[in-house]
Amino acid sequence: MCSATVILLALSLSVMHASTAEAVPIGKGKQLFVDDFIIDSQENLSRILHHPQRYSGNPVLTGTEAWERWLLEVNGRPVLYDEETRQFRMYYGANLDDPTAPSGTRYKVCYAVSKDGVHWTRVPLGQVEWQGSRANNILKWGENWMRRPNVIMDAADPDMRRRFKMTYVDVVNGNAVICKAYSQDGIHWRLNGDGEPVRGGANSNLLGWDPHIGRYVLYPRVAGPPTRAGRSRSDAIGRSISADFVTWSEPEPVLVAEPSDRNRDFKGLAAFLYSDAYLGLLWIFEGEKSAEAELAFSRDGIRWQRVSPGEMFFHQGGPESWDSNGILPVAPVIHGNRIYFYYAGWNVPYTNDTVIKQRNGTSTTIAPPNAALRRVREGWIENGTRKQWAIGLATLRLDGFVSLRAGHAAGALTTKPLEVAGATLAANADVRGELRAEILDEDGNRLPGYGAGDCSPIRSDNMRHLVRWRGKTNVADLRGKHVKLRFTLHDGDLYSFWFE
Numbered sequence: 001m002c003s004a005t006v007i008l009l010a011l012s013l014s015v016m017h018a019s020t021a022e023a024v025p026i027g028k029g030k031q032l033f034v035d036d037f038i039i040d041s042q043e044n045l046s047r048i049l050h051h052p053q054r055y056s057g058n059p060v061l062t063g064t065e066a067w068e069r070w071l072l073e074v075n076g077r078p079v080l081y082d083e084e085t086r087q088f089r090m091y092y093g094a095n096l097d098d099p100t101a102p103s104g105t106r107y108k109v110c111y112a113v114s115k116d117g118v119h120w121t122r123v124p125l126g127q128v129e130w131q132g133s134r135a136n137n138i139l140k141w142g143e144n145w146m147r148r149p150n151v152i153m154d155a156a157d158p159d160m161r162r163r164f165k166m167t168y169v170d171v172v173n174g175n176a177v178i179c180k181a182y183s184q185d186g187i188h189w190r191l192n193g194d195g196e197p198v199r200g201g202a203n204s205n206l207l208g209w210d211p212h213i214g215r216y217v218l219y220p221r222v223a224g225p226p227t228r229a230g231r232s233r234s235d236a237i238g239r240s241i242s243a244d245f246v247t248w249s250e251p252e253p254v255l256v257a258e259p260s261d262r263n264r265d266f267k268g269l270a271a272f273l274y275s276d277a278y279l280g281l282l283w284i285f286e287g288e289k290s291a292e293a294e295l296a297f298s299r300d301g302i303r304w305q306r307v308s309p310g311e312m313f314f315h316q317g318g319p320e321s322w323d324s325n326g327i328l329p330v331a332p333v334i335h336g337n338r339i340y341f342y343y344a345g346w347n348v349p350y351t352n353d354t355v356i357k358q359r360n361g362t363s364t365t366i367a368p369p370n371a372a373l374r375r376v377r378e379g380w381i382e383n384g385t386r387k388q389w390a391i392g393l394a395t396l397r398l399d400g401f402v403s404l405r406a407g408h409a410a411g412a413l414t415t416k417p418l419e420v421a422g423a424t425l426a427a428n429a430d431v432r433g434e435l436r437a438e439i440l441d442e443d444g445n446r447l448p449g450y451g452a453g454d455c456s457p458i459r460s461d462n463m464r465h466l467v468r469w470r471g472k473t474n475v476a477d478l479r480g481k482h483v484k485l486r487f488t489l490h491d492g493d494l495y496s497f498w499f500e
Contacts, residue, residue, distance in 0.1 A: 004403075005049045005311055023417040023442075023482040029276035030428075030498045034297045034307055034402050038418065040484065044411035045404040048493065049295065049308050051315065052329075052341045052394035059322055059345065059390035061092065061112065061120050067130045067138060068094040068110070069377040070388040073344040076150040076167075076205045076270065077331040081117075082186075088114040088333065089186060090342070091139070091149045091166075092391060096377060102171040107147035109168070110137045111187065117333070117340050118393065125187065142170035142179060142191045150206035151186070160184050165245055167198060167206050167218065176202045178220065180245065194246045205331065207271045207278075210301060215241040217301060218248065219269045219280075224256045235265040237282075239302060255282070255296065255304045269296065269304075270331040275498075279401065281314065281329045281341075282306065291326035291350060292316050295401060307402065314394070317345065320385070323392060326350050332396075337463055339396040346389040348372045348380070398463050399428045403493035406433075410490045417442045417484055422499030423476040425485070430461040433491030437467045439475070440484040447478075452488055463495075475499075 024038055031038050033047060063070040073093040081088050090112045098106035108128070112120045128138040139146060147169040154165050164183040169176055170192070177197035181189040198204070204220035217239065224236030238251030257264055264284055270293075271280040278298040285291050295313035298304040307313070317323035323345025333340040349372045372387075380387035404413060429435055435458040439450035449469055456468040466473045487494060 006046050023419045027421045030496045033404050038415050040414045040416045042413045044409050048403045048405045050400050052396045055393040058392040060393045061391040074330050075148040079342050081333050081335050088117045102144050107145040109139045109146045109149050144171040152208040178204050198248045205270050216245050219271050220251050237269045272331045293329050341394045343392050345392045348387050399496040403495045405493045406489040413487045415485045417482045420478040424473045424500050425467040427465045427497040428463045428495040431458050431492035436488045438486045
């Protein structure tokens, strides 16, 4: 699978764009190239969409336990890194038949931890009895279910009992609803503790606390418009906000399928903050055939664009792989110098149809709903391959979503006027040839001492190059001034820049 894709059309988002007469207030945030927000002009540069690289030992977690039975999933925001304990925490789904549960399935959440994000340990919790034993890692569920958990650590909440917050799906009074839960330790939860659920529905993605607006933000799945494929409606992405995590606004649609998407549905948006931008993994379901993810972005969390419509940022696996039928990546974890993308993957049919076709030898039979999942729970092995839902990992370099690439011919990028907010200019770049930077005034004239000839050439791969002019990195004399930056690149990829 290719690790990068050329985006042929330059993106331009009108939201918050400054005119050439105004300085863009970038502060010390990293400036990504998912759009043209800070770009004034560019020459001989291609915008490249990079793809997460799968861990070679995938899947990292499979359903080997009696309460899992080869059916594991992650959904929403189920993984976080705890700086205090220095470990990853994962809240994953394990769903088995139970005639006493709504729809005949007991959706439940299990808990695991990891020091490196690769090797996971199930933590015995003793909260739930399963087949006569409490020796398991199952979290206590709500009235009927605990499904699709979104978990955040909220250090700003003065109430330690609400330090961990969760949204999850339960069935209350016969209806699927999005509920809330609170915990001091992330293990013992007060389920739906403040009464009313967030709203009805079976899927949502929690962004968490948004410091830009001082609100919690949730992206639930909502009804979209009719499709060109003839269906009366499609699935779309909505947005709901809350000041206290208790009372939430009615969701408003923020991302809907285009007419050209035909039979595609937007099943979810795993949104996350990245420096000053909002990014999201848009779950694209192609009817019942495949599930993959595009990369989406926004400058305000409301008006979203797809970086490259129709081009997948995260692909399903190859024909013989464990994730060949579909993948569902969740909000990533940033740790060290990598971005960790966990995802559910499966190699069995995914269907919501009333019936599915199931091959048995040379004949084709009609199977009841969810027959493929029931076969998985029974230990389905075909041609020596385990049929399953499992959890995988893929990673990306910091800021590595999109780059501006130059080949043998030198490329150049000039920014809009920016306000210098730090004492040093840094860049994330993989340079096979050479990268130089110069600082210009608002009219495009080189500032003395900051020309390309004064700049020490960069000729390596580093996620934090410090730009030097005449051997010095200090640009404190320009702090608060409005300048343009001009990067000249030969044979390399520029991922981001920032002041620090």
